[in-house]
Amino acid sequence: MIKTGAQHTASLKDGREVFLDGKLVKDVTTHPAYTRAVASVAKMFDFHSAPENAELMTFATETGTRANRIWQLPKSYEDLVTRRKGLEAWTELHAGFLGRAPDHVASCIAGMYMGLDQFEAYDKARANALADYYRYARDNDLYLTYVIINPQADRSKNAAGQADPFLSAAIVDRDAEGITVRGAKMLATGGIMANEVFVTCIQPLQPGEEKYALSFAIPMNAKGLKVLSRKSYEAASPSVFDNPLASRFDENDAVLYFDDVKVPWDRIFIVDDIAMTAKQFHATPAHVYQNYQAQIRLSVKVRFLAGLARRIAEVNGILNFPQVREILGQLAAEVGMVEAFVTAMEAKGTHYGPYFIPDRHTLYAAQTMAQQLYGKLITTLRELAGGGLIMLPSSVHDYENPELAALIRKTQQSPVASADERVKFFKLAWDAVGSEFASRHAQYEMFYAGASFVVKNHSFRTYDWARAGNLVDRMLSSYDLADEVSAAPAQAAE
Numbered sequence: 001m002i003k004t005g006a007q008h009t010a011s012l013k014d015g016r017e018v019f020l021d022g023k024l025v026k027d028v029t030t031h032p033a034y035t036r037a038v039a040s041v042a043k044m045f046d047f048h049s050a051p052e053n054a055e056l057m058t059f060a061t062e063t064g065t066r067a068n069r070i071w072q073l074p075k076s077y078e079d080l081v082t083r084r085k086g087l088e089a090w091t092e093l094h095a096g097f098l099g100r101a102p103d104h105v106a107s108c109i110a111g112m113y114m115g116l117d118q119f120e121a122y123d124k125a126r127a128n129a130l131a132d133y134y135r136y137a138r139d140n141d142l143y144l145t146y147v148i149i150n151p152q153a154d155r156s157k158n159a160a161g162q163a164d165p166f167l168s169a170a171i172v173d174r175d176a177e178g179i180t181v182r183g184a185k186m187l188a189t190g191g192i193m194a195n196e197v198f199v200t201c202i203q204p205l206q207p208g209e210e211k212y213a214l215s216f217a218i219p220m221n222a223k224g225l226k227v228l229s230r231k232s233y234e235a236a237s238p239s240v241f242d243n244p245l246a247s248r249f250d251e252n253d254a255v256l257y258f259d260d261v262k263v264p265w266d267r268i269f270i271v272d273d274i275a276m277t278a279k280q281f282h283a284t285p286a287h288v289y290q291n292y293q294a295q296i297r298l299s300v301k302v303r304f305l306a307g308l309a310r311r312i313a314e315v316n317g318i319l320n321f322p323q324v325r326e327i328l329g330q331l332a333a334e335v336g337m338v339e340a341f342v343t344a345m346e347a348k349g350t351h352y353g354p355y356f357i358p359d360r361h362t363l364y365a366a367q368t369m370a371q372q373l374y375g376k377l378i379t380t381l382r383e384l385a386g387g388g389l390i391m392l393p394s395s396v397h398d399y400e401n402p403e404l405a406a407l408i409r410k411t412q413q414s415p416v417a418s419a420d421e422r423v424k425f426f427k428l429a430w431d432a433v434g435s436e437f438a439s440r441h442a443q444y445e446m447f448y449a450g451a452s453f454v455v456k457n458h459s460f461r462t463y464d465w466a467r468a469g470n471l472v473d474r475m476l477s478s479y480d481l482a483d484e485v486s487a488a489p490a491q492a493a494e
Contacts, residue, residue, distance in 0.1 A: 001065075001139060001140055001141055002048065002049045002058060002066055002067070002068065002141055003045050003049060003141040004045055004046055004049045005039075005041075005042030005043055005044075005045040005046040005049075006042065007045070008041065008042055008045045008141075008143065009029050009038055009039075009042050011195055012028055012029050012038065012193065012195075013027060013029060014219070014220070014221040015221050016028070016220045016221040016225075016227060017221075017225065017226050017227060018192060018227040018229055018254075019226065019227065019228055019229060020033055020229040020232065025229075028192050028193070032234070032235050032238075033229070033232035033234055033235040033252075034192050034193070034232065034234060034252065035234075036234055036240075036247055036248045037192070037193060037234055037248065037249060037250050037251060037252065038192075038193050039248070040093075040094060040098070040248050040249055041098070041101070041102075041143070041193050043093060044090055044093055044094070044101065044102070045141075047089075047090065047093060048068055048086075048090065053089075054066065056085065056086050056089055057069055057086045057089070057090065058086075059072050059083075061138070061139070063139075065139065067138045067139065067141070068086075068102075068106070068138075068141060069082075069083045069086035069087065070086075070087065070090075070102060070103040070106040070107065070110075070293075071106055071110055071134075071137070071138035072110070073110060073113065073114055073355055074355060074356045074357075075354055075355060075356060076356050077346060077347070077349060077356055079356060080346050080349060080356055080357075080358065081346055084296055084342070084346065087103050087293060087296050087297075088296060088299075088300060090103060091103075091296065091297050091300040091301075092300055094249050095245075095249075095300060095301060095304040096297045096298060096299075096300040096301025096302075096304060097245055097249040097251075097301065097441065098190070098249055098251050099189060099190075099251065099294075099297065099441075099444055099448060100145055100189035100190035100251055101190065101251075101297070102142075102143040102144070102194075103293050103297075104290060104293055104294065104297075105144035105145055105146045105198055105290070106137070106138075106144060107289045107290040107292070107293040108146065108198065108286050108287075108289065108290035109133070109134055109137060109144065109198065109217075109286075110134065110289060111284055111285040111286030111287070111288065111289030111290060111357075112130060112134075112269070112280055112284050112286045113130060113131065113134040114284060114285045114286075114289070114352055114353070114355045114357070115280075115283060115284020115285055115286060115352065116130065116131060117353065118276075118279055118280070118283045118284050119269065119276075119280075122270070122273065122276045122279075125265070126268060126269050126270060126271070129265065129266050129267065129268055129269055130269045132266065133217055133266075133267065133269070137196070137217075142195045142196055143190075143193065143194045143195050143196075144194055144195065144196050144197065144198055144217070145188050145189060145190045145191040145194040145196075145197050145198070145220075146188075146197060146198040146199070146200070147169075147185035147186055147187065147188050147191075147197060147198075147199055147256050148185070148198075148199075148200050148201060148202040148203075149185065149186050149187060149201075149202065149203065150167075150168035150169075150184075150185065150186070150201065150203060150212070151167055151168060151184050151185075151186060151255070153167055153168075158205075158206055158209060159205070159209055159212045160206075160208055160209045160212070166182045166183040167183055167184060168183050168184065168185070168201075168212055169181050169182070169183035169184060169185045169199065169212070169214075169256075169258050170182065170183050170211040170212045170214075171211045171214060171271070171272070172211075172260065173260075174271075177262065177264060177265070178262055178263045178264040178265045178267070178268065179214070179216075179262075179263050179265075179268060179271060180260050180261065180262050180263075181199075181214070181216075181258040181260070181261045181263055182258055182259065182260050182261075183257070183258055184255055184256065184257045184258070185199060185255070185256050185258070186253075186254075186255050186256070187253050187254075187255070188227065188253065188254040188255070188256050189251055189252070189253045189254075189444075189448075190251045190252070191220060191227055191252070191253075191254045191256065192227070192229065192251075192252045192254065193251065193252075194220055195219065195220060196217055196218060196219050196220060197217065197218060197219075197220055197225075197256065198215075198216075198217045199214070199215070199216055199217070199218070199256075199258075200214060200215040200216075200269075200270070200277060200280065201213065201214070201277055202281060202450075204278065205274045205277060205278075206274075207274070209274065210272045210273070210274060211272070213270065213271070213272055213273050213274045213276070213277040214268070214270060214271055214272075214277070215268070215269040215270035215271075215276075215277060215280055216263045216267050216268045216269060216270075217267050217269075218261065218263055218267060222261050222262075222263075223261065223262070224258060224259040224260050224261040224262070225256060225257075225258060225259070225261050226256070226257040226259055227254045227255075227256060228254055228255040228256070228257060229252055229253075229254045230252065230253050230254065232250060232252065233246040233250040233435075233436055233437040233440070234246060234247055234248075234250040236436075237250075237437070239395060239396045241396045241424065241427060242395050242396055242427055243427070243431050243435065243437065244427065244428050244431055245428070245431040245432060245435075245437055245438075246431055246435060246436070246437035250437060284352075285352050285355065285357040288357055288358055288360050288363055289357060289358070291363055291367060291449060292342075292345060292358040292363055294367075294448065294449065295338070295341060295342050295345070295363065295366050295367070295370070296342055298338060298370055298374075298445070299338045299339045299342050302334075302335045302338050302373075302374075302377060303335060303339070304432075305335070305377050305378075305381060305432065305433075306331055306332060306335045308381060308428070308429050308432060308433075309327075309328060309331055309380060309381050309384055310328060311425060311429075312381065312384045312385045312388070312429060313328060313384060314416050315388075315414045315416060315417050315422055315425055315426075316384075316385070316386075316388060316414070317414070317415040317416070318384075324384070327380060327383070327384065330380075331377065331380050334373055334376070334377065335377075337369065337373075338366070338369075338370065338373070341362060341363075341365065341366035341369070342366070344359070344362050345358035345359045345362035345363050345366065346358055346359075348362055360462045361459065361462040361463050361464070364455060364458040364459040364462055365459055367449045367455045367458070367459075368452075368455050368456055368459050370445070370449075371445070371446055371449065371452050371455060374442065374445040374446070375442060375445075375446070378433045378438070378442060381429065381432075381433045382433060382434070385426070385429060385433075388426050388429075389426060389429060389430045389433070389434055390430070390434070392423060392426055392427060392430065393408050393423060408423065
């Protein structure tokens with residue numbers, strides 16, 4: 001089934017318990033804190049269900065039905081590139097500002113499915129549950145989020161060492177029907193608009209923490225599941241003109257609290273196994289496949305930022321300044337590097353069984369550099385714009401006052417744009433680099449892949465150190481101390 005936007009929106013009217021500003025949100029599709037973001041996701045579903053986009057956005061499953069390419073399991077380099085082009089087209093609808101759009105967690109589940117052999121070696125019943133869930137989510141065109149991090153609490157202690165052993169989601173009971181889970185998980189980015197949530201732990205667990213070693217998926221309206229929404233940037237941005245990004249693409253983030261939530265066995269992929277909880281990401285293609293999607297999204301986002309940078313120079317009449325072209329050239333090189341990493345991880349891809357997956361180290365190299373790059377790009381845009389980012393009318397309502405409108409059109413000067421066009425553009429630029437929404441994105445791009453030391457350690461463990469070391473050994477073997485010593489007397493005699 002390929003959902004339309006209307007069908008996805010209707011699926012969110014399911015009685016989920018979302019709390020915002022101390023109150024229960026009755027309907028996320030109509031609440032002013034979420035309605036435009038929900039509409040933005042609906043446009044994504046409309047795009048992928050449009051007949052003219054069928055080849056770009058969908059593929060034929062083994063049953064002959066069509067499914068979104070986010071669920072595709074590539075068998076070749078060509079398959080991987082074809083899928084990426086679909087993901088790029090989808091991402092361009094939001095310019096990369098929906099970090100947890102439907103393609104992210106779908107990539108994770110698809111990667112786990114590609115590593116089904118690992119689950120079969122662990123427990124055939126749990127492997128069957130995963131295989132069935134992959135097909136269920138794919139065939140019902142589900143939008144998934146995930147929560148894979150424990151609440152920060154006291155970071156000097158592990159989950160079991162906290163004052164409340166059920167602060168982090170853990171198994172509190174089990175029976176023939178399934179397990180009962182109590183506690184919190186973060187960070188359910190996009191959860192307000194998702195159909196279901198994948199719940200597990202990507203952080204290392206220690207012996208004695210088996211009750212936190214779980215992996216399962218449940219609907220967002222599961223009984224006892226409480227969604228604690230952060231502040232809504234959309235609610236604070238009633239005008240699209242004033243905040244074109246925050247008003248439409250605030251995917252929201254939330255803490256999920258499991259108030260003795262019952263999870264049936266057919267939705268459980270791992271239980272009580274610390275080693276397998278780690279393996280589901282790193283022994284299968286899951287971690288690489290989901291973060292490859294994130295790099296595709298980032299490549300679109302930084303391309304958008306590059307477009308903003310050049311337009312700032314044009315609107316301010318400084319494009320032909322040599323120093324500005326130098327700045328833009330540097331920025332273009334950095335954006336090109338992000339795009340090059342994506343194509344490189346495809347070109348260097350390898351097979352995992354029948355599946356063709358991106359190169360692991362190239363992915364982690366890309367993430368390491370991206371964490372350092374995003375803030376630099378934002379700073380570059382700020383430097384180019386100067387006061388133009390903040391020297392703007394207070395809101396669109398200023399135009400309702402004829403006197404103020406006249407003054408705005410007199411003071412907002414540009415050699416290439418009208419005053420109204422200039423204001424419109426800089427409102428967009430500010431929302432991308434300076435607003436509270438933009439600040440959240442700067443934080444997101446720094447940490448969505450994990451703390452920088454985590455990402456760098458992924459790079460360390462996956463790099464081909466043997467190949468690099470062989471070059472060192474080859475050079476060392478090309479000369480010898482004994483040769484130098486034996487040559488010394490002959491040289492002295494001469």
